[in-house]
Amino acid sequence: MVLRPATRQDLPAVLALLADEDEVVDPASVVVDAAHEKAFADITGDARNEVLVLVDGRTVVGCPQATYIPGLGRHGAERALIEAVRIRPGLRGGGLGRQLMERAVERARQRGCALVQLTSTRQRTDAHRFYASLGFTASHEGFKLALRAGR
Structure with a gap:
């Protein structure tokens, strides 16, 4: 398995x-519209953002998005925000999620980040146990404010 930055072909x-x-969704059935193209271009054009893909041969089996946030706290160190973590349905439970997250955390460590943070929907209790098994702690209560309807 290889973890690498996503290319346009991976979108x-x-x-x-x-x-x-x-459910497994066939990538060939996905409509990539102008909003997706712009978002992907914005992410890949910004050194503080990346979409990563976990690849088995030529098949994308997982992904996270990482954003590196500069801050004044922790003596000016960056923090990594990891979100949109997914492993292809049917392949979960075999260690791919652990590989993906350990490698994403290592990328943040090599970049010099002082911490890695993530959020997870409250209902995803299996994911919470998984993140705790990786050493993450539920140290903060998170809040979100939707500014427009999402898809």
Whole structure:
């Protein structure tokens, strides 16, 4: 398995992973529209953002998005925010999620980040146990404010 930055060719596979958390979506069926193209270009054009893909041969089996946030706290160190973590349905439970997250955390460590943070929907208790097994602690209560309707 290889963890690498996503390329434009990976975009349909990443969108397929994000489209449905519980069912396999065929990347060939995914419509990549102008909003996706712009978002991907913005992410890949910014040194503080990356979409990563976990690849088995030529198949994208997982992804996270990482944003590196500068801050004044922790003596000016960056922190990494990891979100949109997905492993292809049917492949979960075999250690791929652990590989993906350990490698993403190592990328943040090599970049000099002082900490890695993530959020997870409250209902995803299995994911919470998984993140705790990686050493993450539920140290903060998070809040969100939707500014527009999402898809």
